[in-house]
Amino acid sequence: xxxxxxxxxxxxxxxxxxxxxxxxxxxxxxxxxxxxxxxxxxxxxxxxxxxxxxxxxxxxxxxxxxxxxxxxxxxxxxxxxxxxxxxxxxxxxxxxxxxxxxxxxxxxxxxxxxxxxxxxxxxxxxxxxxxxxxxxxxxxxxxxxxxxxxxxxxxxxxxxxxxxxxxxxxxxxxxxxxxxxxxxxxxxxxxxxxxxxxxxxxxxxxxxxxxxxxxxxxxxxxxxxxxxxxxxxxxxxxxxxxxxxxxxxxxxxxxxxxxxxxxxxxxxxxxxxxxxxxxxxxxxxxxxxxxxxxxxxxxxxxxxxxxxxxxxxxxxxxxxxxxxxxxxxxxxxxxxxxxxxxxxxxxxxxxxxxxxxxxxxxxxxxxxxxxxxxxxxxxxxxxxxxxxxxxxxxxxxxxxxxxxxxxxxxxxxxxxxxxxxxxxxxxxxxxxxxxxxxxxxxxxxxxxxxxxxxxxxxxxxxxxxxxxxxxxxxxxxxxxxxxxxxxxxxxxxxxxxxxxxxxxxxxxxxxxxxxxxx
Numbered sequence: 001x002x003x004x005x006x007x008x009x010x011x012x013x014x015x016x017x018x019x020x021x022x023x024x025x026x027x028x029x030x031x032x033x034x035x036x037x038x039x040x041x042x043x044x045x046x047x048x049x050x051x052x053x054x055x056x057x058x059x060x061x062x063x064x065x066x067x068x069x070x071x072x073x074x075x076x077x078x079x080x081x082x083x084x085x086x087x088x089x090x091x092x093x094x095x096x097x098x099x100x101x102x103x104x105x106x107x108x109x110x111x112x113x114x115x116x117x118x119x120x121x122x123x124x125x126x127x128x129x130x131x132x133x134x135x136x137x138x139x140x141x142x143x144x145x146x147x148x149x150x151x152x153x154x155x156x157x158x159x160x161x162x163x164x165x166x167x168x169x170x171x172x173x174x175x176x177x178x179x180x181x182x183x184x185x186x187x188x189x190x191x192x193x194x195x196x197x198x199x200x201x202x203x204x205x206x207x208x209x210x211x212x213x214x215x216x217x218x219x220x221x222x223x224x225x226x227x228x229x230x231x232x233x234x235x236x237x238x239x240x241x242x243x244x245x246x247x248x249x250x251x252x253x254x255x256x257x258x259x260x261x262x263x264x265x266x267x268x269x270x271x272x273x274x275x276x277x278x279x280x281x282x283x284x285x286x287x288x289x290x291x292x293x294x295x296x297x298x299x300x301x302x303x304x305x306x307x308x309x310x311x312x313x314x315x316x317x318x319x320x321x322x323x324x325x326x327x328x329x330x331x332x333x334x335x336x337x338x339x340x341x342x343x344x345x346x347x348x349x350x351x352x353x354x355x356x357x358x359x360x361x362x363x364x365x366x367x368x369x370x371x372x373x374x375x376x377x378x379x380x381x382x383x384x385x386x387x388x389x390x391x392x393x394x395x396x397x398x399x400x401x402x403x404x405x406x407x408x409x410x411x412x413x414x415x416x417x418x419x420x421x422x423x424x425x426x427x428x429x430x431x432x433x434x435x436x437x438x439x440x441x442x443x444x445x446x447x448x449x450x451x452x453x454x455x456x457x458x459x460x461x462x463x464x465x466x467x468x469x470x471x472x473x474x475x476x477x478x479x480x481x482x483x484x485x486x487x488x489x490x491x492x493x494x495x496x497x498x499x500x501x502x503x504x505x506x507x508x509x510x511x512x513x514x515x516x517x518x
Contacts, residue, residue, distance in 0.1 A: 129179045133186060135197045247280045253483060253513030257299055257314050260506045264414045264494060266347050266356030267314045272301030274315075274511045287327035295319045298345065299509070306350050313345040315487075315507055316357070323391065325372050335372040337391050337438060339456075340365045355410045362402040362415050366458065368393025368436045383447040389440050396436035398458055398465075401429040416465065416493030434460035448475040463493045479516060485509035 255274040259267045276297040283290040299314035320340045325333035342363040347356045370393035377386040404410040405428035412426035420427055437457040444450050452471045468488045475481040489505040
């Protein structure tokens with residue numbers, strides 16, 4: 001038993017000695033484990049350099065992490081640059097403007113070199129059948145795989161179609177069939193001519209890359225205080241005043257005209273071509289008001305009943321009017337009124353060479369001094385407006401003169417000239433003193449319907465001469481309108497040999513056509 005315990009003791013001592021020896025050997029191994037592979041340039045050989053590491057340093061390996069953390073204590077992760085800073089650091093990418101791309105395409109596009117009026121009759125369009133053959137790998141049809149006749153499925157008697165409409169693109173279909181037959185013939189009889197297949201053709205499409213421009217966030221300016229304009233003195237804008245104003249109206253229309261037999265200028269009812277032109281040029285400043293107006297209207301028609309003249313003139317008036325006013329009070333003004341009226345074309349009595357009116361035969365001038373009343377009213381409805389002017393002239397002078405005075409050449413009695421009892425001929429001039437009333441009215445019912453009226457009244461306290469004109473204009477569009485015109489005239493100074501002559505004269509007109517106004 002003692003021998004057994006002694007053996008176990010010796011074995012324990014041997015194990016302890018061997019463990020100490022192994023620990024020393026491991027330390028020596030660690031001292032030489034770091035080897036550096038170096039290259040000797042002089043001898044052209046590689047050498048191994050051993051780095052000796054002290055055991056004390058190896059004991060400090062556990063503190064390497066703490067040393068790294070101590071060295072990196074001041075290190076911070078870099079932050080990304082903001083968009084506002086990138087606006088100053090990052091340059092914009094090179095881009096092409098839309099205008100430059102337009103001109104580039106315009107130059108490179110060959111279609112722009114061809115004029116729009118040029119044809120392509122001299123241009124050769126290549127037919128696909130004359131291009132290199134591309135094998136498309138046609139599959140076999142069911143008919144090609146059938147080796148027996150299919151006629152037994154068809155009925156013995158087939159009723160023919162009464163009418164078979166031809167296809168719309170028959171020529172195109174026949175051309176395509178002939179091309180297919182030719183291509184199949186080459187594929188079967190001469191396959192050596194085929195050098196390309198569908199696999200050789202490009203399959204991927206080239207997509208254009210879009211140039212994108214970097215967009216940056218707009219910096220909004222923050223306004224802390226409200227704007228103060230107390231120290232700013234606004235400049236008062238006074239527009240330049242226009243004292244002269246103008247207006248123009250023109251109409252060329254086809255019309256139906258009714259004229260009474262006793263009309264002082266002659267004529268008959270007819271279908272004619274009617275034209276009216278009115279030009280006004282007015283001046284207004286302070287208390288002074290000047291109105292100037294030139295009006296000309298005429299109608300020309302064929303005269304089938306007249307064996308001498310093919311064309312005749314119906315209503316023919318050239319009127320020049322002027323009114324000078326000085327404001328008195330409210331809507332009243334002191335005025336001096338002038339009107340000159342005559343005819344331009346010659347008008348003959350039917351089937352005769354006797355003239356009934358002509359240029360300056362006669363010409364009438366009226367002068368008046370009085371007062372004028374002006375009224376302008378704008379209604380609540382849009383475009384509804386009333387403009388009225390009434391001129392009262394207690395002192396008025398009318399002078400009439402005719403360049404023609406031969407009774408065989410013109411009938412002056414129709415115009416109110418006085419008869420000379422000594423010679424039994426009409427005088428070619430006269431002067432009458434009296435009173436006159438001139439008024440005008442324009443009422444716009446709406447934008448398209450307008451009523452215009454004019455009254456001219458003169459009396460010498462022995463005779464009366466009055467004209468009352470009314471015009472209703474209905475605009476269809478800006479340039480076309482329908483016009484209804486009625487002129488009622490009374491003149492008790494006119495004399496004639498006709499037994500059914502009346503002092504009342506009527507001229508009515510219904511027209512449609514072109515109308516322009518500004």
